[in-house]
Amino acid sequence: MLTRLARGSLTNRLFAVSLTIFTIAISIALLVLVEQMRNQVREGFQRSVSGVDLIVGAPTAPVQLLLYSVFGLGDATANVTWTTYEELSKARTVDWAVPISLGDSHQGYRVIGTTAEFFERYRFAGGQTLSFADGETWTDLFDVVIGAQVARQLDYELGDRLELAHGAGNVSLMTHAGQPFTVRGILAPTGTPIDQSLYVSLEAHHAIHIGWERGVPRPGSGLTPEEARAAEAELQPDAVTAIFLGLTTRAAVFGLQQRINDYPNEALLAVLPGIALQQLWRITGLAERILLVVAGLVVLAGLLGMLTALLTTLNERRREMAILRACGARPVQIAALLLLEAFLITLAGLVLGVLLAYGLQIAAAPWLLAQFGIAIGAAWPDATLLLVLAGIGVAGVLVALIPAALVYRRTLADGMQVRQ
Amino acid sequence: MTDAASVAPLLELADLHYTWPGASVPVFGGLDLRVDPGEAVFLAGASGSGKSTLLALIGGLIAPDAGRIDFAGTRLDALKRAQRDRFRAEHLGVIFQQFNLLPWLDPVANVLLGCRFSKRRGKRAGDREAEAARLLAAMGIDEAGFARRADQLSVGQQQRVAAARALIGRPDLVLADEPTSALDRDRRDDFLDLLFGEVRQAGSALLFVSHDRELVDRFDRVIELSDLKTGSAPC
Ligand SMILES: Nc1ncnc2c1ncn2[C@@H]1O[C@H](COP(=O)(O)OP(=O)(O)O)[C@@H](O)[C@H]1O
Ligand SMILES: [Mg+2]
Numbered sequence: 001m002l003t004r005l006a007r008g009s010l011t012n013r014l015f016a017v018s019l020t021i022f023t024i025a026i027s028i029a030l031l032v033l034v035e036q037m038r039n040q041v042r043e044g045f046q047r048s049v050s051g052v053d054l055i056v057g058a059p060t061a062p063v064q065l066l067l068y069s070v071f072g073l074g075d076a077t078a079n080v081t082w083t084t085y086e087e088l089s090k091a092r093t094v095d096w097a098v099p100i101s102l103g104d105s106h107q108g109y110r111v112i113g114t115t116a117e118f119f120e121r122y123r124f125a126g127g128q129t130l131s132f133a134d135g136e137t138w139t140d141l142f143d144v145v146i147g148a149q150v151a152r153q154l155d156y157e158l159g160d161r162l163e164l165a166h167g168a169g170n171v172s173l174m175t176h177a178g179q180p181f182t183v184r185g186i187l188a189p190t191g192t193p194i195d196q197s198l199y200v201s202l203e204a205h206h207a208i209h210i211g212w213e214r215g216v217p218r219p220g221s222g223l224t225p226e227e228a229r230a231a232e233a234e235l236q237p238d239a240v241t242a243i244f245l246g247l248t249t250r251a252a253v254f255g256l257q258q259r260i261n262d263y264p265n266e267a268l269l270a271v272l273p274g275i276a277l278q279q280l281w282r283i284t285g286l287a288e289r290i291l292l293v294v295a296g297l298v299v300l301a302g303l304l305g306m307l308t309a310l311l312t313t314l315n316e317r318r319r320e321m322a323i324l325r326a327c328g329a330r331p332v333q334i335a336a337l338l339l340l341e342a343f344l345i346t347l348a349g350l351v352l353g354v355l356l357a358y359g360l361q362i363a364a365a366p367w368l369l370a371q372f373g374i375a376i377g378a379a380w381p382d383a384t385l386l387l388v389l390a391g392i393g394v395a396g397v398l399v400a401l402i403p404a405a406l407v408y409r410r411t412l413a414d415g416m417q418v419r420q
Numbered sequence: 421m422t423d424a425a426s427v428a429p430l431l432e433l434a435d436l437h438y439t440w441p442g443a444s445v446p447v448f449g450g451l452d453l454r455v456d457p458g459e460a461v462f463l464a465g466a467s468g469s470g471k472s473t474l475l476a477l478i479g480g481l482i483a484p485d486a487g488r489i490d491f492a493g494t495r496l497d498a499l500k501r502a503q504r505d506r507f508r509a510e511h512l513g514v515i516f517q518q519f520n521l522l523p524w525l526d527p528v529a530n531v532l533l534g535c536r537f538s539k540r541r542g543k544r545a546g547d548r549e550a551e552a553a554r555l556l557a558a559m560g561i562d563e564a565g566f567a568r569r570a571d572q573l574s575v576g577q578q579q580r581v582a583a584a585r586a587l588i589g590r591p592d593l594v595l596a597d598e599p600t601s602a603l604d605r606d607r608r609d610d611f612l613d614l615l616f617g618e619v620r621q622a623g624s625a626l627l628f629v630s631h632d633r634e635l636v637d638r639f640d641r642v643i644e645l646s647d648l649k650t651g652s653a654p655c
Binding site: 009325326 | 520
């Protein structure tokens with residue numbers, strides 16, 4: 001009965017009520033979005049680096065090494081020599097070592113020179129291996145394996161030919177023209193930066209850079225594909241950008257990290273991907289907390305907006321309350337009517353806000369995928385978030401206690417008729 | 421009419437005292453009143469003399485400081501506030517001078533409010549929707565009026581809807597606080613005709629407050645509020 005009255009009273013003031021609901025919805029959406037994105041982005045990053053025990057690169061900040069070696073964000077400042085790679089791969093506790101060479105791109109997607117072992121060793125999403133949706137690994141020197149997103153966006157199929165550009169980014173001035181690659185394999189989607197990458201063999205990566213020692217091609221020094229194929233056995237690079245290591249036993253990881261960081265022949269940095277991610281989250285944590293506080297304040301503003309809206313209706317309601325009183329309504333019922341209205345408004349705001357947040361999340365997903373190669377899904381809000389949302393629902397009712405108390409007192413003082 | 425003394429009174433007030441909180445002068449420093457079942461009483465009094473206050477006391481919206489309010493054997497002055505509210509919902513109908521209706525509800529929903537807060541009153545109304553419609557029709561609200569929001573009705577129509585609400589579920593007593601003072605003469609007479617017709621049919625008593633003495637002919641009894649005051653009330 002009260003619910004019907006509350007609904008009637010709300011629809012009567014549909015415009016003002018809608019605005020209030022919308023204000024609350026936006027604030028809720030912001031809160032949910034910040035919280036969900038934080039978790040989703042973290043999960044997205046996390047799922048990109050399972051199975052690699054150590055990442056080795058030239059000395060830099062651990063986070064930076066992780067970002068450029070795994071996520072293609074930023075550039076390497078220096079390389080690791082091939083000798084070091086060979087020594088590390090033979091180290092006692094090292095199960096496997098996969099080198100990567102960065103620096104080229106294709107239509108904005110990065111090209112990674114690596115060994116075929118990469119496809120076997122790399123793990124994502126807590127242990128899944130890479131698989132080929134189509135084709136296979138390289139057979140010819142000028143074969144390329146492409147990620148799922150690359151194939152989809154650029155509409156590549158097996159056998160298509162493409163040219164690589166020197167340097168990363170969308171606008172590359174120089175291309176490795178005359179050394180086209182053939183698509184030999186297309187990887188199944190992973191929801192990680194793998195999908196955004198193209199893979200060539202280290203030898204091919206080296207071959208197309210012969211003559212580029214100063215960063216630009218020396219005229220007449222490049223190899224033709226035929227020359228390169230003929231010399232394939234000698235196409236060994238002098239250096240790589242980074243090395244992914246898998247250990248025979250995880251227990252050895254800190255010892256090996258220590259030894260690599262103290263490496264006598266070359267200055268090196270070894271990072272545990274998980275720990276580097278933790279560092280990254282510590283850096284972003286402050287911003288996230290600020291965003292959360294802002295979102296929280298916006299929610300508060302939304303609820304105060306509702307309080308204002310309820311208070312401004314009190315005078316016009318006083319008459320309505322007197323009518324209900326005359327019909328036998330108890331003051332508590334009349335106060336409850338207000339609380340109920342506030343609850344319905346908050347509830348509508350919550351539902352709308354969560355929907356809005358999910359809408360935005362779904363809308364932002366392609367952008368995140370394009371920018372960072374991480375796939376986010378519209379996950380069900382976790383327990384904490386649900387608790388926070390429930391708390392906001394309660395807060396909405398608590399806020400309405402103020403006008404409810406006012407109404408309660410006034411209806412008692414008014415007697416039979418409203419006194420102006 | 422039967423001899424007044426032989427019937428048990430519906431309502432009996434004795435030596436009622438009331439002072440509004442914060443006021444220095446009491447509205448009633450001793451007041452007696454008796455209303456019999458089915459009786460239509462006209463209560464006259466100057467503005468500010470306490471007519472509305474008296475209705476609020478009878479309606480149980482406020483409690484007397486001292487004195488007795490006896491309603492068909494129930495001592496209202498002894499009831500707790502929630503009990504008084506339940507009593508009002510069950511036994512009384514109330515019509516104000518104006519602004520009687522929830523503006524966003526249609527007439528039927530407004531009339532139904534009259535039996536919403538008491539189960540017994542709802543039962544007495546029978547098929548509540550049908551009874552609301554019947555009362556509205558009896559009060560001269562036509563089909564077109566049924567579909568409108570209450571605030572789209574004329575003032576005269578609104579007062580008639582209010583009367584229908586007061587009468588639904590056949591209350592023992594209808595309290596009307598200057599219900600005609602917002603109406604012009606023709607509307608006023610129409611309103612009273614319809615009101616009296618339905619009050620008689622429901623068998624309800626009517627305590628009608630007004631300062632418009634042109635109306636007194638229709639009533640069983642006319643009383644001056646000042647005559648009810650037994651104490652040394654200020655004039
Ligand atoms: N709700 C109220 N609170 C305080 N004083 C009131 C209230 N209602 C009425 N009064 C006072 O009680 C006196 C009687 O008022 P009222 O019963 O409204 O008179 P009437 O209805 O005869 O015009 C007046 O002095 C008025 O100011
Ligand atoms: Mg009055």
